[in-house]
Amino acid sequence: MVKRPSKAPLGSSNRKDGTRALQSTNSANNVQNLVVISFSYFIDQDTEYCQSLKTWETLNLLSLMNIAFIQLCKESSVNPQRITKYGHYPEREKTKFPVCPKNLSSSANWSSLRLQGSVRVIGIMDNNIFYVVFLDKDHLFYLSPKKHT
Template sequence: MAKTNRFGSQKFAIIEEGRFNRKQNTREEKKVKEDLPKILFSFKDFDVSQIPPGQSYIEWQEEKILAAMVQKFEYVCELNIIEAQQQKMLKIYGEFPKKSDFAVPKHISPDVNWAVIMDIKGQKGRVAGHLIGNVFYVVFLDKDHRFYITEKKNT
């Protein structure tokens, strides 16, 4: 049964009786946060032409760094890009660093987002590469921190 509203019979539309009563058990849960995709790794862009300053997988195996890298990747794969940055495991540079012992490989587009996975078996160890979406493409193994050269502090 319909009734007129309190402003008069024709000022607003007629309100149906019970229109604003909530039906029981019809509530849909609202998603608070969409899950961002986890980081994935690809080795298709690995560049062996710049060894040195970079290193090969064999060199990292001989120096017992390769297993540390795989363990770090295992942990990073549980995170999305934002979480990895917050935990200081991933640093995104954007452009290729101006001060670097490496050069952009010819097979990689110059406009990719360059980044590093940090602290591979110590503070210096890095895996340098680029990001497309949530995929980190490994390009260089850098145990000596030569990808992005910075001035030494407090020396």
Template sequence: MAKSFSKKKPTSIIKETLETKKSVRDTSSNFKVSFQFLDTSQKFGSTYKDWQSVGLLSKLLETLSGYCCKPLLEQVDGSKFSVYGNFPSKDKTMFNFPAHVPPDAQWARIHINGAAVVIGHIVYDTFYVVFLDKTHKFWLTKRVTSN
């Protein structure tokens, strides 16, 4: 007697992933990066091209790719990767709060090289890049004039 084989269609990996997606509250997922809120329009903000011309773009990508191997919250160390919480007050920053960023954003920064930092906000396991700040003007550590 011949065996009967079912002609079951292979499952789509995308459909399977969507059907079994994790809760947004699952903080065990690895660090993810989004450039959805990138703002290059401000005076002290930089563009990719600007960072590339001074050798920082590859450093940025190397740094971010290193963070993507573990959950976001496990990597906050207060030194290289800090969560500020609120946007800094006017006397502590040379940047303006971008209108396209949610008002309750939890602001954070990652040191890249020297004074260069990437500024963004975090939501669960995702770091949303907002500013490429090569001169560390987002959160001033000493008094700076706005020349």
């Protein structure tokens, strides 16, 4: 890997080129309001209810998730458009998942990121951080009534 000699914007020959413009467009307030993705609580396993990263890779869902994450990280955390916030871990009759993992709170702001069709990434939205917990290709986390059937 080639090491860049300076922190100048790409394509610049002078280290000071464009730094003022970058500083003014990336104010601290703008950056703090953007959504950040964390895998610190991710459960990377295949079960009857969730899947591993390896499984999603073989199902060609990993690239779809990465595209959704890129789009999500450009959204404001105040009201991210792609996330459905449930507010708590679903009751037993509303989920095919087992009880809430012991290291996480059932009263946390459990949420889901829709990728396409029934494919979801399940996690917890805390301030501007979306903590990925489960990969749910069959929308089993929070069951909803069938529409138009």
